[in-house]
Amino acid sequence: MKKGILIKYGEIVLKGINRAQFENVLIKDIHIALRGMDESAIRKEQGRLYISLPESVTGEREADEWIQEACRRLQYVFGILRICPVDVLEEDAIEIIGRKMAEYVKREFDQGHTFKVICKRANKHYPMNSMEVAAEVGAMVLDEVEGWTVNVHEPEVLLYVELRNQVYIYGKEIAGPGGLPVGTGGKSTLLLSGGIDSPVAGWMMARRGIRLSAVYFHAHPYTSERAKEKVLDLARIVSRYSGPIPVYVIPFTEIQLAIYERCHHEKLTIIMRRMMMLIAEKIAAKEGSDSLITGENVGQVASQTLASMFCTNAVCTLPVYRPVIAFDKQEIVEIARKIDTFETSILPYEDCCTIFVAKHPTTQPKLADIVEAEKPLLVDMDEMIDRAVNDAELYLCHPDSYKKVNNSAEA
Ligand code: ATP
């Protein structure tokens, strides 16, 4: 019995002439996801991809284990809508398809269900049409498998026959993460804090095919080593989906102290966020990104009123994407749980924003007032920003680990 995996990729099929390019990126991303599992071949199959098992995998049990591990990994590959472990038939005679489907059902399900057979006939030379194939195969399942009955309107199980270069049969589908393959959507730089929102924001943009880099503002010694490690851990978790993420850890203490000493405390938060944006834009330039991403969300805190975000945004020259802007907290938490960042995000390590905060931050700042309040910084602001960028530590975060890739300064 030959087995394999059929991949359904949804949205890519809508892409007209770009489709081949999208498929090629998806194939590359799948190869990366399956790395170390020996070479498996991936082939285009008219609107699907087919993954065949490596030749080194022989025997039923090994094949099942291989497929199980591959399916686990494929659930992290953006662009995949559904993952279907399939039986591949050597022959396409209708009696054989029917008999094999009955065997498949007996093997894969342990009790009776209502079912319906769906046939996709991509092989236009096949002598029967898809309705006829579905009817024949359905009849054989009814005959041979005890307890199964047809229900065309609300079946519990859909049994698929796909007539392509080969014949595929299957009745189980695993949900993929959807979206578009990473690498098809350009690059963006995420302001990644240790909170719940920004990892989710980064994940959402990566899901649209965007490759991420990240910036974290670290106020040593006011924020601890563990706070930094928590952020690197979050990047590591997101990288299961997005691929490796370079994370720039920016030494932010000098700037924060300067703001604290020289500027009106009511306006601290907004000024600090404006400095973050200026630095993030410099990192974006290094990384070839043409946008920033934040986890900002309307109304959660004083710095996130529309008036505050207007003032923050006013220093930016790049577009700033805020994918969770209008989500309820609970909705963000749901995604954080699904992608497994939640438990790390709620670890109780301090964030630089929460250390230098005013007792009564303005919630309705005026841009002119903020610009005025910033003036005492101007004497050496450019130098401070350059120092922060040049002294950044750069880490590369992979699913299993992260490692420092510069000794600061060099970047
Ligand atoms: P999060 O849950 O992402 O921390 P939050 O609700 O705590 O968000 P803020 O602390 O106001 O909100 O931060 C808003 C956004 O600013 C964050 O989502 C993140 O994109 C960015 N940000 C805040 N602090 C930092 C930091 N120390 N380093 C990098 N980015 C930061």
Ligand code: MG
């Ligand atoms: Mg935060």
